[in-house]
Amino acid sequence: MNSRDAILSRIRAAQGRAGAPSAPETAAVATYIAAHPSGPRPPSDWDPLQRLRERALSLTTTLDEVADLAAVPAAVARYLRNNQLPLNAVCWAELAALDWTSAGLQIEARETHGNDLVGITGAFCAIAETGTLMLLSGADTPGATSLLPETHIAVLPRSRIVRGMEDAWALQRAECGADAMPRAVNFISGPSRTADIEQTLVLGAHGPYRVHLVIIAA
Amino acid sequence: MQIASMHFKARAGGKLADVKLQAALRKLQGNFVKGRAERMLELDNFEEIRSAAAAIRDRTLANLDTYLQTFERNATSRGAVVHWAETIDDVNRIVCELAGIYGVTKVIKSKSMVSEECALNDALEGAGVQVVETDLGEYILQLAKEPPSHIIAPVIHKGREEIADLFAEKHHLPRQSDPALLTREAREQLRGHFLSADMGISGANFVVAETGSTVIVTNEGNGRMVTTLPRVHVAITGIEKVVATREDLTTLLRLLPRSATGQTISNYVSVTTGPAQAGEAGPQHFHIILLDGGRSKLLGTDMQPMLRCIRCGACMNHCPVYQSVGGHAYGWVYPGPMGSILTSTLGGMENALDLPQASTLCNQCGVVCPVKIPLPELMRKLRERQFVKGLRPWSERAGLRLWRYAAERPVLYARLTRLAARLLKLMGGNARLIHRLPFASGWTGGRDMPAPAGKTFRELYARRAKPEFAATGARG
Numbered sequence: 093m094n095s096r097d098a099i100l101s102r103i104r105a106a107q108g109r110a111g112a113p114s115a116p117e118t119a120a121v122a123t124y125i126a127a128h129p130s131g132p133r134p135p136s137d138w139d140p141l142q143r144l145r146e147r148a149l150s151l152t153t154t155l156d157e158v159a160d161l162a163a164v165p166a167a168v169a170r171y172l173r174n175n176q177l178p179l180n181a182v183c184w185a186e187l188a189a190l191d192w193t194s195a196g197l198q199i200e201a202r203e204t205h206g207n208d209l210v211g212i213t214g215a216f217c218a219i220a221e222t223g224t225l226m227l228l229s230g231a232d233t234p235g236a237t238s239l240l241p242e243t244h245i246a247v248l249p250r251s252r253i254v255r256g257m258e259d260a261w262a263l264q265r266a267e268c269g270a271d272a273m274p275r276a277v278n279f280i281s282g283p284s285r286t287a288d289i290e291q292t293l294v295l296g297a298h299g300p301y302r303v304h305l306v307i308i309a310a
Numbered sequence: 311m312q313i314a315s316m317h318f319k320a321r322a323g324g325k326l327a328d329v330k331l332q333a334a335l336r337k338l339q340g341n342f343v344k345g346r347a348e349r350m351l352e353l354d355n356f357e358e359i360r361s362a363a364a365a366i367r368d369r370t371l372a373n374l375d376t377y378l379q380t381f382e383r384n385a386t387s388r389g390a391v392v393h394w395a396e397t398i399d400d401v402n403r404i405v406c407e408l409a410g411i412y413g414v415t416k417v418i419k420s421k422s423m424v425s426e427e428c429a430l431n432d433a434l435e436g437a438g439v440q441v442v443e444t445d446l447g448e449y450i451l452q453l454a455k456e457p458p459s460h461i462i463a464p465v466i467h468k469g470r471e472e473i474a475d476l477f478a479e480k481h482h483l484p485r486q487s488d489p490a491l492l493t494r495e496a497r498e499q500l501r502g503h504f505l506s507a508d509m510g511i512s513g514a515n516f517v518v519a520e521t522g523s524t525v526i527v528t529n530e531g532n533g534r535m536v537t538t539l540p541r542v543h544v545a546i547t548g549i550e551k552v553v554a555t556r557e558d559l560t561t562l563l564r565l566l567p568r569s570a571t572g573q574t575i576s577n578y579v580s581v582t583t584g585p586a587q588a589g590e591a592g593p594q595h596f597h598i599i600l601l602d603g604g605r606s607k608l609l610g611t612d613m614q615p616m617l618r619c620i621r622c623g624a625c626m627n628h629c630p631v632y633q634s635v636g637g638h639a640y641g642w643v644y645p646g647p648m649g650s651i652l653t654s655t656l657g658g659m660e661n662a663l664d665l666p667q668a669s670t671l672c673n674q675c676g677v678v679c680p681v682k683i684p685l686p687e688l689m690r691k692l693r694e695r696q697f698v699k700g701l702r703p704w705s706e707r708a709g710l711r712l713w714r715y716a717a718e719r720p721v722l723y724a725r726l727t728r729l730a731a732r733l734l735k736l737m738g739g740n741a742r743l744i745h746r747l748p749f750a751s752g753w754t755g756g757r758d759m760p761a762p763a764g765k766t767f768r769e770l771y772a773r774r775a776k777p778e779f780a781a782t783g784a785r786g
């Protein structure tokens with residue numbers, strides 16, 4: 093018997109079952125997965141945008157709000173200048189067409205090779221309950237852009253703010269397909285951190301030191 | 311990792327006298343314990359969510375084989391390769407074989423307690439592969455050649471000055487001791503490894519049957535790099551870690567970071583499904599290893615609830631024994647109350663005789679466990695089993711037999727306790743403290759025993775009990 097069958101039959105024997113899973117057993121599991129019920133959720137009597145702001149700030153994510161997509165480059169430039177950060181960055185393909193140059197920025201739509209200091213991405217959605225960004229990886233949405241640079245800037249339409257992670261999954265099922273999963277779903281909640289040395293909190297462990305979120309109203 | 315739990319008593323003594331360790335452990339209480347309490351207040355319906363979390367874990371455990379096969383099917387259909395390992399040696403063999411197949415010379419690892427169970431690093435190094443731990447705590451431990459002492463904060467036992475010395479010696483850079491600077495130094499040392507490694511090895515906090523995904527929950531970002539940058543990704547986890555759906559995962563994620571570090575959510579929750587897709591940067595090969603390692607032996611027994619464990623560490627953070635002796639005294643990968651049970655069940659009861667006893671059964675662990683594992687009850691059951699199997703020392707067994715003989719004879723019992731109470735009072739002298747007690751030198755070796763007042767409870771009770779009180783209070 094190979095290891096797989098040995099483990100599976102040991103499990104079945106321990107639970108007083110013999111042979112292969114019966115049809116009712118398999119059906120019960122399939123039915124539960126098809127229904128994927130949500131568990132109890134904490135009360136959410138808050139306004140999603142307001143809650144996202146509060147939660148993000150408590151995670152030391154900074155925020156900015158702009159009227160429309162065209163206003164993003166100026167907002168990004170302002171943030172970078174105010175924090176004395178470099179004015180060149182890499183970005184996701186979906187943001188390549190913005191007029192970065194007029195804002196005085198040098199932005200390249202490509203993957204990061206590991207030494208870029210600023211990465212600009214979109215986001216699939218944001219979760220108000222925890223102040224979390226949800227990013228899906230893909231050919232045009234490489235995960236490393238939000239990970240390797242010291243500063244991560246995310247651009248998100250206000251309409252893409254959901255209440256809880258359950259709603260984020262529902263949106264992902266609706267837009268990508270019930271069974272479709274990207275290689276990586278990354279939930280990001282603020283800059284990377286560690287408290288491994290004497291339980292002292294330090295921002296910027298291996299990932300970004302700063303996360304900045306630009307919310308587009310329209 | 312070799313089990314050294316039989317030395318618990320001997321090690322515990324040394325740990326109690328270690329001033330630096332004691333200071334570090336006090337901080338753990340301040341941060342993790344206080345943080346957890348504050349974060350739980352955010353959830354008005356914490357108990358409801360906690361019950362749901364326990365039910366989620368029970369659901370997959372009750373049909374574990376079917377859920378595991380569902381997971382395997384979905385993971386495989388997305389291009390991952392699922393391996394089944396009966397023992398820790400099987401895990402090491404599979405990883406070393408994969409390293410050979412893909413021509414791997416350097417491995418980067420994110421924190422994985424299962425790989426600590428396996429002592430995987432030794433196996434890989436034995437096969438000529440360089441292994442670099444990338445979680446800051448684990449990196450420090452790898453440099454210091456020490457095992458972790460906590461499952462969430464592995465290097466809790468080391469102070470900044472010690473780490474500063476270690477870095478100065480190993481990195482050949484000017485010594486600095488500010489935690490922010492030390493973290494930056496490690497970041498810079500490790501960046502090159504991230505970009506040049508051939509294989510990334512991670513654990514998995516959960517695997518999701520519905521999608522065939524592995525999930526890791528981290529703060530530093532190293533887990534994301536390990537699962538994104540090298541061309542081969544290997545995830546190693548226990549067979550009990552399967553959950554049914556993304557929604558079930560979501561419920562557990564409301565409790566795990568809150569219980570572990572007192573965070574509402576960890577910085578990164580990464581759900582990985584299959585290797586890189588067409589045109590995408592990322593691992594070309596994704597292997598998942600599911601370890602039994604003794605877990606299936608717990609199924610269908612009174613120890614099954616232990617398999618619900620989501621490795622949050624709350625039970626050790628709140629344990630007065632862990633708080634006093636730290637993690638190394640426990641002698642294996644998992645310390646604290648959960649470790650006492652896992653070491654006894656996965657590692658063999660005879661290797662860990664002291665561990666189920668290393669608890670006051672105060673039930674702090676049972677109260678905080680986010681998946682409602684009745685930890686004190688399980689420890690008590692292990693104590694019973696040790697007794698039944700004749701694994702307790704003869705003196706303890708003889709003592710218990712004597713006690714039972716007396717306890718079954720109320721008149722004799724009353725006489726003996728009266729005698730003992732008076733004798734002990736006499737031994738206490740004017741200070742009413744006993745410095746040395748035969749058969750209990752373990753107690754009196756480190757402290758005095760307060761002497762009793764000379765009368766037993768039953769004597770006092772008999773004198774005070776008024777007729778009407780005795781009628782209603784007869785149970786006492």
Ligand code: SF4
Nearest residue numbers: 619620622623625679
């Ligand atoms: S036993 Fe409970 S409290 Fe302890 S680590 Fe496991 S889940 Fe957390």
